[in-house]
Amino acid sequence: MVAKILDGKQIAKDYRQGLKDQVEALQTKGYTPKLSVILVGNDGASQSYVNSKKKAAEKIGMISEIVHLDESTSEEDVLKELTRLNEDDSVSGILVQVPLPDQVSEQKILEAINPAKDVDGFHPENIGKLYIDEQTFVPCTPLGIMELLNHADIDIEGKDAVVIGRSHIVGQPVSKLLLQKNASVTILHSRTKDMQQHLKNADIIVSAVGRPGIVSKDDVKPGAVVIDVGNTPDENGKLKGDVDYEEVKQIAGAITPVPGGVGPMTITMVLNNTLLAEKMRRGIE
Ligand code: GUN
Numbered sequence: 001m002v003a004k005i006l007d008g009k010q011i012a013k014d015y016r017q018g019l020k021d022q023v024e025a026l027q028t029k030g031y032t033p034k035l036s037v038i039l040v041g042n043d044g045a046s047q048s049y050v051n052s053k054k055k056a057a058e059k060i061g062m063i064s065e066i067v068h069l070d071e072s073t074s075e076e077d078v079l080k081e082l083t084r085l086n087e088d089d090s091v092s093g094i095l096v097q098v099p100l101p102d103q104v105s106e107q108k109i110l111e112a113i114n115p116a117k118d119v120d121g122f123h124p125e126n127i128g129k130l131y132i133d134e135q136t137f138v139p140c141t142p143l144g145i146m147e148l149l150n151h152a153d154i155d156i157e158g159k160d161a162v163v164i165g166r167s168h169i170v171g172q173p174v175s176k177l178l179l180q181k182n183a184s185v186t187i188l189h190s191r192t193k194d195m196q197q198h199l200k201n202a203d204i205i206v207s208a209v210g211r212p213g214i215v216s217k218d219d220v221k222p223g224a225v226v227i228d229v230g231n232t233p234d235e236n237g238k239l240k241g242d243v244d245y246e247e248v249k250q251i252a253g254a255i256t257p258v259p260g261g262v263g264p265m266t267i268t269m270v271l272n273n274t275l276l277a278e279k280m281r282r283g284i285e
Pocket of ligand 1: 095096097098099120140141169
């Protein structure tokens with residue numbers, strides 16, 4: 001059996017067309033969503049991510065700005081910028097790219113984002129709402145994964161799902177979303193005793209640890225759905241997923257490539273959440 005390829009690039013393209021139509025409809029009412037991104041420092045990967053988010057936002061008719069602060073910026077000055085964006089009525093959504101430099105507390109910054117503009121879903125109020133099943137901003141990578149599964153008509157109810165990684169950005173929220181869809185979810189992490197035993201039984205595997213090759217064909221049950229969130233650059237700068245794609249593709253039921261799987265969906269969900277933020281504050285829908 002050769003797996004169905006979950007083509008995130010194409011699915012994202014179609015989804016963004018739908019968002020573009022919605023942005024145009026909002027503009028006829030006099031509103032244009034605006035995404036403001038705070039980037040502190042010069043990390044190459046972070047710069048590339050925020051540029052992609054800005055470009056994608058502009059391509060569907062949104063306004064987007066990057067507030068680029070120096071690596072040495074104090075926590076107080078980052079907070080000042082954030083407060084300015086929180087209060088700026090032209091800004092619909094705010095995203096602070098992480099990681100932040102050591103002198104800036106990530107927790108303090110994320111707690112200072114206006115929850116109504118928190119398009120990443122990283123504010124404690126929004127995280128709390130997610131865990132009690134209230135409507136809220138959901139972190140973009142987990143939301144993108146669920147949209148990929150939904151688009152491919154993959155049945156989640158009653159399935160055994162295994163998530164590798166317990167981060168606040170991906171592992172934990174995607175586990176919660178799978179649970180909301182009635183999967184039985186197991187989270188694996190660095191202290192797990194026997195990863196393979198869990199993986200071999202899984203109907204759905206989501207790997208989000210950034211360790212190329214951590215999921216090989218011997219770990220995967222034939223027909224399982226395999227979602228690869230890894231994107232680690234190799235020595236030539238080529239992005240590598242967590243999954244041994246060429247081998248696992250031969251036995252999985254469905255699989256995401258890297259690049260072109262989860263990545264484009266994450267950016268699409270940033271746009272989705274920015275549109276949602278604008279609609280919510282205008283009382284639309
Ligand atoms: N760094 C890595 N992934 C993300 C993300 O989804 N949002 C933000 N703000 N920073 C990130």
